[in-house]
Structures are given as C-alpha cells and as structure tokens.
Amino acid sequence: xxxxxxxxxxxxxxxxxxxxxxxxxxxxxxxxxxxxxxxxxxxxxxxxxxxxxxxxxxxxxxxxxxxxxxxxxxxxxxxxxxxxxxxxxxxxxxxxxxxxxxxxxxxxxxxxxxxxxxxxxxxxxxxxxxxxxxxxxxxxxxxxxxxxxxxxxxxxxxxxxxxxxxxxxxxxxxxxxxxxxxxxxxxxxxxxxxxxxxxxxxxxxxxxxxxxxxxxxxxxxxxxxxxxxxxxxxxxxxxxxxxxxxxxxxxxxxxxxxxxxxxxxxxxxxxxxxxxxxxxxxxxxxxxxxxxxxxxxxxxxxxxxxxxxxxxxxxxxxxxxxxxxxxxxxxxxxxxxxxxxxxxxxxxxxxxxxxxxxxxxxxxxxxxxxxxxxxxxxxxxxxxxxxxxxxxxxxxxxxxxxxxxxxxxxxxxxxxxxxxxxxxxxxxxxxxxxxxxxxxxxxxxxxxxxxxxxxxxx
Amino acid sequence: xxxxxxxxxxxxxxxxxxxxxxxxxxxxxxxxxxxxxxxxxxxxxxxxxxxxxxxxxxxxxxxxxxxxxxxxxxxxxxxxxxxxxxxxxxxxxxxxxxxxxxxxxxxxxxxxxxxxxxxxxxxxxxxxxxxxxxxxxxxxxxxxxxxxxxxxxxxxxxxxxxxxxxxxxxxxxxxxxxxxxxxxxxxxxxxxxxxxxxxxxxxxxxxxxxxxxxxxxxxxxxxxxxxxxxxxxxx
Numbered sequence: 001x002x003x004x005x006x007x008x009x010x011x012x013x014x015x016x017x018x019x020x021x022x023x024x025x026x027x028x029x030x031x032x033x034x035x036x037x038x039x040x041x042x043x044x045x046x047x048x049x050x051x052x053x054x055x056x057x058x059x060x061x062x063x064x065x066x067x068x069x070x071x072x073x074x075x076x077x078x079x080x081x082x083x084x085x086x087x088x089x090x091x092x093x094x095x096x097x098x099x100x101x102x103x104x105x106x107x108x109x110x111x112x113x114x115x116x117x118x119x120x121x122x123x124x125x126x127x128x129x130x131x132x133x134x135x136x137x138x139x140x141x142x143x144x145x146x147x148x149x150x151x152x153x154x155x156x157x158x159x160x161x162x163x164x165x166x167x168x169x170x171x172x173x174x175x176x177x178x179x180x181x182x183x184x185x186x187x188x189x190x191x192x193x194x195x196x197x198x199x200x201x202x203x204x205x206x207x208x209x210x211x212x213x214x215x216x217x218x219x220x221x222x223x224x225x226x227x228x229x230x231x232x233x234x235x236x237x238x239x240x241x242x243x244x245x246x247x248x249x250x251x252x253x254x255x256x257x258x259x260x261x262x263x264x265x266x267x268x269x270x271x272x273x274x275x276x277x278x279x280x281x282x283x284x285x286x287x288x289x290x291x292x293x294x295x296x297x298x299x300x301x302x303x304x305x306x307x308x309x310x311x312x313x314x315x316x317x318x319x320x321x322x323x324x325x326x327x328x329x330x331x332x333x334x335x336x337x338x339x340x341x342x343x344x345x346x347x348x349x350x351x352x353x354x355x356x357x358x359x360x361x362x363x364x365x366x367x368x369x370x371x372x373x374x375x376x377x378x379x380x381x382x383x384x385x386x387x388x389x390x391x392x393x394x395x396x397x398x399x400x401x402x403x404x405x406x407x408x409x410x411x412x413x414x415x416x417x418x419x420x421x422x423x424x425x426x427x428x429x430x431x432x433x434x435x436x437x438x439x440x441x442x443x444x445x446x447x448x449x450x451x452x453x454x455x456x457x458x
Numbered sequence: 459x460x461x462x463x464x465x466x467x468x469x470x471x472x473x474x475x476x477x478x479x480x481x482x483x484x485x486x487x488x489x490x491x492x493x494x495x496x497x498x499x500x501x502x503x504x505x506x507x508x509x510x511x512x513x514x515x516x517x518x519x520x521x522x523x524x525x526x527x528x529x530x531x532x533x534x535x536x537x538x539x540x541x542x543x544x545x546x547x548x549x550x551x552x553x554x555x556x557x558x559x560x561x562x563x564x565x566x567x568x569x570x571x572x573x574x575x576x577x578x579x580x581x582x583x584x585x586x587x588x589x590x591x592x593x594x595x596x597x598x599x600x601x602x603x604x605x606x607x608x609x610x611x612x613x614x615x616x617x618x619x620x621x622x623x624x625x626x627x628x629x630x631x632x633x634x635x636x637x638x639x640x641x642x643x644x645x646x647x648x649x650x651x652x653x654x655x656x657x658x659x660x661x662x663x664x665x666x667x668x669x670x671x672x673x674x675x676x677x678x679x680x681x682x683x684x685x686x687x688x689x690x691x692x693x
Binding site for chain 1: 475478479481482485488489491492493495496499514517518
C-alpha cells in the first residue's frame with residue numbers, strides 16, 4: 001500500500017518516462033508488457049473487493065527487488081502506471097459486458113411481452129421428446145428430468161465432436177458448419193421473428209419488401225460475423241442472434257424442462273471448463289498452444305471498443321501519456337497488432353460466427369477487453385425471458401432475475417481477475433437467477449401484491 | 459429517478475456497478491422479509507381480517523428493519539472495497555473515501571440503488587396495469603390512486619438516496635444517532651402510509667421528511683446556505 005501511494009504521488013515522472021519509452025524503444029516494451037499485462041489482467045478487478053493488499057503487494061515486492069538499476073525503476077513506474085490504468089478500466093470491463101447482456105435481455109423480454117407467438121405452446125423440439133402434459137406431478141418431473149438428460153447429452157456430444165474436429169484441424173468442416181448454422185439463424189429465424197412481430201402489430205407487408213429486408217439483414221450479418229466489419233455492428237448482430245436463439249428456446253422448451261435444463265447446463269458448464277478433461281478446457285488449451293483465436297465458436301468480444309474509447313476519452317491529468325500510448329497501440333487498424341502484448345493470449349479477431357447448439361460458454365479476459373461466449377448470453381436471456389413469460393405476468397420477478405444475473409456476472413468477472421484463466425460464466429449467474437426467480441415468484445409476489453392493494457410502502 | 463440516473467450515474471462505470479449491487483442488497487432484504495411474512499401468514503388464520511392486517515403491519519415494520527440492516531451490510535462491503543481501492547476516480551490517483559466530498563456520490567449512488575429497486579418494485583406492476591383498460595377507483599377507492607402512487611414512489615426513491623448518504627456518513631463517523639434517526643425516519647414514512655387512502659396523512663409527512671433529509675444530507679456533503687445561494691444566482 002505504501003509503495004503504491006508513493007508512486008502515485010510522483011505521477012508526473014511516470015507519465016513522461018512512459019511517453020519517452022514508447023517513442024524510443026518499441027520492440028522491447030511490448031514483450032515486457034506481455035508479462036505485465038498477464039499479471040495485470042488480474043489486477044483489473046483486484047480493486048473491487050476483498051483483495052486489498054494481497055494481490056497488489058506481490059507486484060510491488062517484485063518491483064522493490066529490482067530497484068538498483070535505472071531500468072527497473074522505470075519499469076516499476078511503468079508497472080504502477082499500468083496498474084492504475086487497469087484498475088481504472090477494470091470497472092469498464094464489467095460495464096462492457098453489462099451493456100450487451102442487458103440489451104439482449106431487453107430484446108427478449110420486450111418480444112415475450114408483446115408477441116404472443118413466443119409464449120404459445122406449439123410443440124416441442126426433438127431434443128425434448130417427453131411431453132409435460134401429464135396429470136401427475138411425479139410423472140411431469142420425471143419427464144422433465146429425462147428431457148434434460150437428452151438435451152445435455154446432445155450438447156455434450158456436439159461439444160466433444162467440435163473439440164475433436166478442432167484438435168484434428170478439420171477447420172474447413174468447422175467453418176462450413178458454422179456458416180451453415182449462422183445462415184439458418186440469420187435468415188430463417190429472422191424471417192419467422194419478423195413475421196410474428198408484423199402479425200402482432202398488424203402491419204401489412206408485401207413479400208418483395210420482406211425479401212429485400214431479410215436479404216440485406218442476413219447478408220450484412222454474415223459478412224460482419226464471419227469476415228470483417230465494424231465492431232459495433234458485429235456486436236449488434238451477435239446480440240440479435242443470441243436473442244433469436246433464446247426466443248426459440250423459450251418457445252420450444254416445456255416449462256419444467258426449461259428450469260431443469262438451466263440448472264443442469266450450469267453444472268455442465270462448470271465441469272466442462274474446469275475439469276482437466278473437460279471439452280471446453282481442452283478447447284481453450286489447444287487454442288492457446290496453437291496461438292490461435294478461440295476460433296469460430298460463439299464469442300462476444302468487447303475488446304475493440306475499449307481501446308477506441310480510450311483513445312477518444314478524457315482529458316484528465318494523464319490523458320496525454322495515455323493517448324500517446326493508445327495511438328501507438330492501436331496501430332492504425334482495428335485489430336490489435338500482433339507486435340503488441342497479445343501473442344501470448346488468444347487474439348481478438350472478431351470473425352466469430354454463430355453456432356445454434358451452443359456449448360462454447362467460456363469467459364476470458366484479455367488485458368484490454370473481455371470476451372463472453374454467446375451461449376452465456378443465450379442462457380441468461382432464456383432465464384429472464386422465461387421469468388417474464390411465466391411468472392404470472394409479473395414484472396417484479398423479471399427485474400429481480402435481471403439484477404441477480406448482473407450481480408452473478410460481476411462476481412464471475414471478479415473471480416476471473418483472481419484466477420486469470422477461462423472461467424465458466426453460467427453457474428453463478430444462473431444459480432442466483434434461479435434462486436431469485438423461484439423465491440420472488442412464490443414469496444415476494446404475494447407480499448408485494450398485498451402491500452400494493454393496501455397502498456402501503458416499505 | 460431516470461433523470462437522476464442519467465446525470466449522475468451513467469457517466470462512471472463503477473457507479474453503475476455500485477447501483478446494481480445496491481439494488482441487489484435491497485432485493486435480498488425484501489426476499490427475507492417476505493419470507494418471514496409468508497411464514498407468518500401461512501401459520502395463521504386466513505379468515506381473520508384484523509389479524510391479517512396486523513400481520514401485514516408487522517411485516518412492513520420488519521421489512522423496514524431488515525432493509526436498514528442490509529444497508530449496513532452494504533456499507534461494510536463498500537468499506538472493504540474502498541480500502542482496496544486506491545486509484546479509482548479520474549481526478550488522479552487519489553483514494554476515494556467517504557469523508558471526501560468526492561466520496562459522497564458513491565454513497566448517493568448506493569442509496570439510489572436501494573431506492574430504485576424499491577421504487578421499481580412498487581411501481582412497475584402498477585404501470586403495467588395502467589396500460590390496460592379500466593377506471594381508477596371504481597369500487598369506491600380513491601380516484602387518485604395512480605397519482606398518489608407515483609408521488610409516493612418518487613418521494614421514497616429520493617428518501618432512500620438521502621438516507622443512504624446519512625447512513626453511511628453516520629457509520630463513517632460513528633455517530634449512532636444519525637443511524638438511529640434514519641431508521642426512525644424510515645419507520646415513520648412506512649407507518650404514515652398506513653393512513654392511506656387518507657393521503658394527507660401519508661404524503662405530506664413524507665415530503666416534509668424528505669425535505670429535512672435532503673437538507674441534512676446537503677449540509678453533510680459540505681454544502682451550505684451560501685453555496686446554495688451562489689448556485690441559484692448563477693454566480
């Protein structure tokens with residue numbers, strides 16, 4: 001703590017030194033920053049709670065040891081400057097994930113509440129063959145458990161298949177599969193969605209116009225997701241397809257099966273990412289070995305926005321130094337230039353297409369951005385959407401689940417900062433969400449209804 | 459409240475996190491209090507009107523106490539977090555502390571988190587129903603139901619914000635009487651709503667209390683009468 005405070009007092013020198021460092025010698029600096037960033041990615045959330053002196057003191061201790069020569073001194077100043085920057089923008093990482101998750105949920109909830117189609121029961125997917133229309137509770141429970149088992153095994157099989165394909169470098173097959181599935185999502189599901197929305201609002205539309213709209217939407221989407229495109233447009237498309245997928249799940253999964261599936265999939269996520277032989281963990285490790293981006297799985301990346309935002313942002317005291325740094329870092333193009341700090345970690349090429357049957361639920365933090373698997377988006381939205389659809393038309397439950405999921409996401413990001421490796425994003429949020437859903441629906445609702453009836457306020 | 463949110467909170471990502479965390483804590487307190495009430499109701503006779511009303515009142519009071527307890531817990535959590543925070547705000551590498559005037563927005567945000575959740579829970583169902591057809595107060599209830607609900611919710615959100623500031627300030631300086639005052643005020647406001655639909659009994663005291671709390675919080679944050687005058691005259 002003390003070391004840190006001293007360095008923070010002499011802030012001007014680090015800024016100047018750093019600027020000069022950047023302009024003078026770029027090759028050595030990135031490699032140094034590699035090690036720095038890797039350790040400081042952890043610092044990103046270290047300030048949040050509970051990690052007060054412990055995580056930062058090792059850094060400072062390491063600095064203190066090299067305080068003989070001039071270069072380590074400069075490095076220490078550099079590192080603390082780094083730390084402060086990462087601390088400052090640690091909160092931004094969380095917000096960068098809050099915003100898309102919130103947007104996705106808003107889209108799903110808005111659709112559920114307005115379009116009747118998605119709450120009607122028109123049959124089930126083949127993945128959940130057992131019906132829940134049985135009269136007895138036990139039978140219904142059994143059916144939902146069986147449905148869950150089938151669904152989860154389908155997901156496991158697909159994931160393992162994908163990992164095997166990746167391991168044996170059948171890239172063409174994977175690409176083809178992903179392109180096909182994103183085609184289906186972008187065109188077919190959007191067509192159905194648009195059709196239902198237009199039906200709900202009783203808007204007349206002719207087929208040529210519809211064809212034009214859907215064609216444009218789909219084509220731009222394919223280009224954005226699989227190739228290059230503006231970051232925000234790509235993010236918007238990823239959010240939209242997550243929402244579409246979530247809507248499909250909400251419509252076609254029977255009631256109890258949906259809840260049991262949500263629970264089971266968070267357990268599966270936990271195991272798949274953390275167990276040494278888990279498929280997702282193997283996927284991450286293989287990608288890291290080969291120094292490739294975690295490939296065409298569904299990943300939402302928020303990285304670029306952050307660097308761009310930094311370059312544009314504030315005119316605070318250290319803005320000058322930071323901007324110089326950013327300008328050097330941005331390297332003129334949208335991708336992070338490989339010379340910078342990034343070769344160790346999987347890159348951030350945002351050409352990640354979609355996959356309908358999702359299992360790529362991993363959460364990875366890079367030093368300048370956070371990545372969240374689209375599967376996570378989908379299941380968060382499924383939870384909130386189901387809450388909106390089935391909680392007796394109650395907005396309180398929806399709101400409660402929303403807050404619960406966001407807090408779970410916060411905690412997961414915090415853990416990410418501590419552990420610094422890929423973590424499952426589902427378990428904590430889904431647990432909170434489920435707990436809050438059931439408790440709000442059964443306990444809080446009668447209470448609030450009675451209060452509102454008498455117009456009492458607590 | 460939305461304006462409050464947009465102007466003070468949306469600028470800084472950390473504040474949004476504090477807001478959501480505050481909302482979460484309020485939610486948990488609500489959950490526990492409704493659990494207690496639910497158990498009490500189930501354990502009692504559903505046909506006895508007076509007993510039910512009494513239970514409801516008990517539930518409300520208990521909920522108020524729980525909310526304040528959770529506010530305290532939240533304060534402790536924030537303290538721990540702030541101890542770990544060294545460089546947070548963009549004013550340089552200065553620690554954000556509750557004593558400094560810059561720390562007050564943090565507390566205000568926490569209070570707003572609470573207040574927003576409380577207000578949202580009170581209002582949203584009402585709003586959703588308001589979109590549908592119907593006449594207000596057709597069964598002999600007051601016709602001003604929606605209007606008064608809106609005002610009451612607004613005053614409650616503001617009150618929570620001010621209470622947040624007062625409460626945290628009291629905890630910081632170990633002035634127990636401030637904390638007790640907040641709790642009593644909360645109880646008073648909730649209790650005053652028991653007079654509904656005699657709205658005079660509930661709205662007027664609530665607004666008075668809010669003005670008092672606002673002035674108190676303002677003074678605590680370092681404002682003064684001169685500041686106010688200068689601000690108003692745009693000097």
